[in-house]
Amino acid sequence: MAFSNSSSPQTSQASSGRDVSGAIAALAARFGNHLITSQAVREQHAHTTSWIKPQPPDAVVMAQSTADIQDTVRICARHRVPVIPFGTGTSLEGQVNAPMGGISIDLREMNRILAVNAEDLDCVIEPGVTRKALNEHLRDQGLFFPIDPGADASLGGMAATRASGTNAVRYGTMRDNVLALKIVRGDGEIITTGTRARKSSAGYDLTHLFIGAEGTLGIICELTMRLRGIPQSIAGGSCSFATLRGACDATILAIQTGIPLARIELLNVEQVRACNIYSKLTLPETPLLLLEFHGTEADVAEQSRMFAEIARECGGGDFAWATRPEDRTRLWQARHDAYWAASALRPGIKAMSTDVCVPISRLAECLVATEEDIARSGLLAPIVGHVGDGNFHCLLLCDTDNPQEVERSEDFLHRLVERAHAMGGTCTGEHGIGQGKQKYLTPELGPEAVEAMRALKAALDPQGIFNPGKIVPVSL
C-alpha cells in the first residue's frame, strides 16, 4: 500500500510493551554522543528512494565496532524495541524505514577492510565499507569486487538486499559473491555462517539465508567476499537498434552463444533521450544497448566481433566503440545516472523505480507490452534494463500530489508485476521486498512460501526486534 503507513510508533509501542525511552536511556549511557536523537539525523535515517513516507527511527546509534552492534541489540531486545540496520540509505523499498519506531544502527563508520587474501581471491570486511572504497583499496593488487548496483552502497546493505546491477550477467549477484557472514543475533551473540572455503556442504546454508533478509533476521557485522582479478583488457561501447525487440533478440543470442558479456544494458528511446539531455551525450535516439567485454586482448576482440555479428542479424546499427577509458567512464556514468536523468525530465518529481525480472525469452514481449501500457496510461516512465538477466526498471515519474495520476500509476505498477508473474518472472530482481513489495510475495510464490518465511522469521527473531515490518508483514 503505497503512501499508507501501517502503524505509528506510538500505537505499536503501546500495544507491545515496548520501552523506547528506557532503551534510549540505556543506549545514551553506553554510547554517549554516538547516540543521536536530533530530528534532522533521525530524518536522514528514514530517507528512502520510494513513494513510501519516510518513517524516522526514535534514535540513531553510530556503531564503531561489532561490540557496539552487540550492545545495541542487547539493549533493544531488553526493551523490546526495533533495531534497523542502516548502511548508506540507498535502498529502494523502504528497507531503512522505522514503521514501528526503534533504533537505527548506522554502520557507515564500521568501514575497515580486515583482510585481503589475494591468493584466495577473497577479503574480509566490515559492513559499512562501500563498494567504491573497497575497489579503491584493491586496485593496486590487481583485484576488484564486481557487483555494481550504481549507488556507492555499503557492502553490508548490498548483501542484506541481495543487490546486483550491471555486472551481474557475468559475475552474479551478491548471492554468488559472499562466502560467509557474521551475524549479531537477538541475544547479541554472533552466528558464523561459513568459512573461507570456496564451497561447503556443512549443514543448512545460513549464508544465503541472511543474504537478502534485509536485516530482519539479525545484523551483519562482518562479510567474507569473493574477489576477481582486474581483467587484462576492458572494451565497450554502444549499439543502436531499430526496435526494442531487436535489442532483446541480440541479447538472447549473445547469452545463448555463450559470449561472456561483462555488461549488457538496454535503454529505451525515452531513456536515451533523458541521458542525452542530462549527461550531455549525443547518442542516437533509438533503443540502445551498452556493452562491456572483459578478458585478454584476444578474448575481448573475439567477443566484440561475435557480438557485432549478432547485432547485425538483429537489425542493430554499427557498434560505437568507447575505446578511451574516459569515454567508457562517461558512458557508464551516464548509465549510472539514468535515474537522475529520468527524474530531470520532470523537475520536482522523484522517479519511482520498478524492478521486475523475467526469463529472457519473454523479455522482448514484456518490454514491448510495458512500453505500450505506459503510453496507453499516459505516463512518463523511461526504461533501463539489465537485459542479460531479464531485469528492467521503469523509472516512473508520477506527480504524487495528483490523485488521478497516482491511481493510473498504481494500476500500471500492478499490471507490470502481473505481467512478469504471468511470464514466470519475479516482482523484484534486485531491490528487495522491503515495505513496498510485500503485497506481491504471495501472488509470486504462493501462501506456503510466505508461511515458511514467517516461520523462519519467528525462529531466528522470536522477539521480532529486527527491522520489523519488512519482507513479511508484522502480525501484531
Next chain:
Amino acid sequence: MAFSNSSSPQTSQASSGRDVSGAIAALAARFGNHLITSQAVREQHAHTTSWIKPQPPDAVVMAQSTADIQDTVRICARHRVPVIPFGTGTSLEGQVNAPMGGISIDLREMNRILAVNAEDLDCVIEPGVTRKALNEHLRDQGLFFPIDPGADASLGGMAATRASGTNAVRYGTMRDNVLALKIVRGDGEIITTGTRARKSSAGYDLTHLFIGAEGTLGIICELTMRLRGIPQSIAGGSCSFATLRGACDATILAIQTGIPLARIELLNVEQVRACNIYSKLTLPETPLLLLEFHGTEADVAEQSRMFAEIARECGGGDFAWATRPEDRTRLWQARHDAYWAASALRPGIKAMSTDVCVPISRLAECLVATEEDIARSGLLAPIVGHVGDGNFHCLLLCDTDNPQEVERSEDFLHRLVERAHAMGGTCTGEHGIGQGKQKYLTPELGPEAVEAMRALKAALDPQGIFNPGKIVPVSL
C-alpha cells in the same frame, strides 16, 4: 561416532508415540504394490558408502508423482513416522539411513523432464532424473548440465546434498545451478521457492535453504535448473609435477590469472598408481593434474598455452594432450573410477572418503601435511582433489575389523578436519553432514550456527518427521 547407531527403530518408536504399523497399513492401502516391505529392498535403501552401519527403513514407497510424495508425507505425519527421501543411494555420509526407522520414499521413478527452455538455458525436472539421463536428453539441443559428482546421481539428491564435483571450478556447485524448487512440506502442501527469473530479491532465499538440507526440511518434488551451451571446443590432458606443492602452485596461479579452467583435478602418487592398475593406464607415477578447457577453438588454445607456461614455472612436465574424444573419455573415466581404483588396492576393504576443503592458498600445506600424516599413521589413503576449489578426498582403506587400525584411522580423520579448520576451511566441500560429520559442525561454525540450524529445523519440520538424525542431532 562411526560404527555406533544412536538409537534403534524400536526404542525411538516407543519413546515418541510413533505408529509404524499404522503408517504401513495406510500406505499399503494407498500404494498397493508400490509399497515394499521386503528385507532385501529395505536393505538396498540403507546402502551408504561410509563406515556407518546401514540402518534400513521399515518400508519403501516407490513414488510415481508429486501426489505420491504428498500422500506419503501426510500418512507419515499422521503416524509421526520418519520419511527419508531416496534418489540413487550414492550419498556418502549416511544421508539415506533410517536411524529411527520410518519410510524411505524412493524417487527414482519420478524421472520426467518436464520442460527444457533452450532460449532461457533452463529446465524443469522431477527429482529422480539422473545427471546422465538429463545430459542425454539435452545433447541434441546443444545444451548440458555441468555438475558432475562422478556417480550418476539423481538431481534431487544432488540438490539435497549440495553436490559438486569436477566441473565446479568453472560452473559452480548445485548451489549455483538450481533456480527454484518445489518442496513437499510436513502437511503435504507444496512450497514454491522461486521463479524461472535468473535472479530475484523476493524475500528469504528459500531455494538455497533447501539446497543442502539433505531432506531434513521437506522433500524436493521438482527442480528448475540452469543449463549451459555445450562448448564449441573441449580439450584436455594431464600434466605431471615433481612435487605436490608444484601442482598446487600451478593451480593457484592458473586460478589467479583467471584462466577459466573447466576442470583441474589432482591425483597424488598413490592415486596415480591405483588408477594405472585399475584403469590400465600408463600415467607417470608422480603428482598429476588432469585438466579440461572449454570454449571456442581459440579460447581453448589460449587457455592451454597459458596453463602450459604456468606449469613449466612450477616444475611441471610436458602437457600430455588427450586430443581424441575417446582418450579424453578414458582419462576422465579413470578419474571418476578413482574411488574404485583405490578400493582395489586392498581387496575386500571399502574406501572411506574424506572431504575437507580449504582456501587454495593453504592447499599445498594441507595436502603435504596430510600425506605425511597418512605415512606416519601407517595408513593407506590415496588422495584425489578438486584442487581448483581447494577440496580433496583421502580414500582411506581401513580394515574395520581391526580395532587398532580403526583407532589410528579415526585419529587421522579427526586431525584432518582439525587441520582444515585451522586453515579456514570446512569439513565437507561436497558430501554433506549426514550422520558422519555432525560432530564437526560445532567446531567448524560454533554453537550459535548449530543453534540457528536447530531452530530452522524446528520451524519448518515441527513434527521432526523429515529425515531425522541428519545434519543436526535429534533431541529426543
